[in-house]
Amino acid sequence: MRLRYAGTCRVCGLELPARAEAMYERATRTVRCVSHEVSTPDAGPGEEEPNPEVVDSGTAGASARREFDRRKAAREERIRAKHPKLGGLILAVSDDPQSTTAWNTGALGEERLGGGLNRLASETVRMLHDRRMPRSKANIDHLAVTPTGVFVIDAKKYRGRPHLKIDGGLFRPRVERLMIGSRDCTKLVDGVLKQVDVVRGFLEPGVPVHGVLCFVEADWPLLGGNFTTRDVHALWPKKLYPKLQAEGPLTADTIAEIHRTLAKALPAS
Template sequence: MSGKPDPGGDEGPDVESPTPAGAALDIAGPGGGRRWVRRSGRDRRSRARLELLEGEDIVVLNDRRIPGSRSSIKYLVVAPAGVFVVDAKSVKGLVHTKRPGPISALGPDELHVGRHDCTPLVGAICYQVDVVRKALRGTQWANEVPVRAMLCLTRAQWGFASPLELGEVWVGWPQMIGPRITSPVIMDTPMVNEISNVLSDHLPGG
């Protein structure tokens, strides 16, 4: 289907970013325009960063350390529509949800891709959102700027499905990110820059 990743075979979740040095993550902007997020290949282990082309009003912070943890936030995007914690996984298979348990007492929705239960990915990115909200706590923007979670399945098969939401986590494919981070506009460029500076100070790069 146009604009969706190519269907593929079944494969376990890839814990690394699916965009290696020199590769690009295609982000479609409003009206079909394209923005390209590219990982620099100079030193991908310690100095990897994302360059967002044609997007002066968007700041991407790459590989931000979580205080007190060895984990990091892969992509932290500050954009006109808010702050977005973005993770990308190259899991293969058909995307679907399940609610375990008997019909009279169904459990919460689980995210599955092919044979794989990817629900833990949803929990992990929710934790990262809490970290970012904590970083903004005490600032003048704490109650003004939404912090949202986006899980990008770059190689999954969607069939006729649309992007979905599990709790507060949006799950979709890369080409659908652009419209969500740019609309509705709640921040101008100076505000985007100020907030990105605050987050960069509180969540230093890895």
């Protein structure tokens, strides 16, 4: 069909403009490129079976968005049940708690970065979004498989200026801390390193895996600003995109194989 509205291919992440020809899947309300249409001989009349080679790239921010909607709906249900007559008024004049709005903030950051990443999608830059980690409640926000390796990207929508604070030196152990404004956010680096280890465990030895903290609304300086701590890059989207498009040793076929491997090992959330 011709799309009435712009969309994103669920397989390769390519942005599809309005009026582009694409396949619309009613069951999931998603679209995909016409080139990804595959039927198998075992499919019944008028039915299409999924091709094992087709990769579900996932939807950026999907799990965070679902959790926000769940918490918001649960709060509304509690208030309306407790205050049948005034519930609507209470909801209108009160805000969701921070524990709920944090999920919305996270989803917005992932969605915004995911849109930019999808615009880079090609045979040599393949994306995966919102992937479930084995035996964990945590998700990996974005994975980019590129000629220079796999990028494990954690999207953050934080206010303040990220910077690196270094303690110690000649006579004391060197300790690097990630600061955002005056807040110590070193735990964010620890989280990315855990994700990098998980991803590396599914790949052949020698495949480079890069950790990235991408801050989508931080207060970066006009010049410089990005830095690396414990092999994790801290930067913003416009600094990230050229890294993903850089030339490297991995071929298009190898990139596609790694993409399939990670998609199978880390399903979409």
